[in-house]
Amino acid sequence: MTRFLSFILVIFLLALPARADDAARQVISDQLDAFQQDDFDTAFTHASPMIQGIFGSSERFGQMVRNGYPMVWRPAEVEFLGERDEGDALMQDVLIRGADGVYHELEYEMIQGPGGWKINGVRLKRTGEGMA
Numbered sequence: 001m002t003r004f005l006s007f008i009l010v011i012f013l014l015a016l017p018a019r020a021d022d023a024a025r026q027v028i029s030d031q032l033d034a035f036q037q038d039d040f041d042t043a044f045t046h047a048s049p050m051i052q053g054i055f056g057s058s059e060r061f062g063q064m065v066r067n068g069y070p071m072v073w074r075p076a077e078v079e080f081l082g083e084r085d086e087g088d089a090l091m092q093d094v095l096i097r098g099a100d101g102v103y104h105e106l107e108y109e110m111i112q113g114p115g116g117w118k119i120n121g122v123r124l125k126r127t128g129e130g131m132a
Contacts, residue, residue: 024090024110024117025080031119035065035073048111048118069122071098072106081105088112089120103128 027046034043040062044052047061055061066073081093090110097103109121 021083021090021092024083024092024108027110027117027119028080028092028094028108029078032072032075032078036075038062040065046119048113048120050120051118069124071096071102071104072122074099076101090117093125101129 031043031046034040034046040058043065044055044058044061047055051061055064075096076099077097079095081095083090083092085091088111090112092108092110094106094108095103096106104127105125107123107125108119109123110117111120112118
């Protein structure tokens with residue numbers, strides 16, 4: 001019986017990171033959906049307290065995204081790639097095809113807080129035609 005319970009516990013613990021990764025991916029998807037609707041208030045709620053502090057308002061945050069990350073503001077296609085743990089952060093790679101047809105690989109830094117996963121930054125890793 002002890003072996004069976006140990007086996008169940010191991011299976012449960014192995015499943016936890018997948019659930020965390022799925023939850024982090026859902027936050028990214030929800031923010032991208034909000035951007036598609038120009039709902040910067042909702043998109044801003046998915047940003048970490050640090051990011052919210054830097055921009056101060058959803059309007060300023062939305063302006064930064066529109067001007068600096070147009071592929072995130074209006075993605076034509078989104079594909080989640082690999083993820084990795086880095087200390088307290090989860091780094092999620094995302095391949096986005098912008099409205100112009102150009103592919104961009106981005107790295108989302110996700111942090112866990114009292115309200116769940118939040119986006120703590122996005123870094124452009126590479127851009128190119130036909131990346132995949």
